[in-house]
Amino acid sequence: MKESYKEMKESFDMWNRNIKKPNDLKEAALYALESRMLNEEHSRISEQVIMKDVINKLIYSVQQHLTGTSKYLKAKSFKDYEENNIKNKGS
Secondary structure (H helix, E strand, O other), X not given: OHHHHHHHHHHHHHHHHHHHHHHHHXXXXXXXXXXXHHHHHHHHHHHHHHHHHHHHHHHHHHHHHHHXXXXXXXXXXXXXXXXXXXXXXXX
């Protein structure tokens, strides 16, 4: 009777290990997938922040260039206008 009980307990333990092991493996795989997705999400957010910063800097640079160019053109045209007025008054 003791041997029968021992055999039954061993077979139950082996069966229990076989049942638990795949569950542990599934949980480990699920954890690995979740952590991989979380890392990917953080890297995409980081890339998005960097791209937004670069685009804002580009927009600022273009605005500064256009502002400087328009000031230059206004100054040049005003200078030409003054030179023409001086020539016309002198003649």
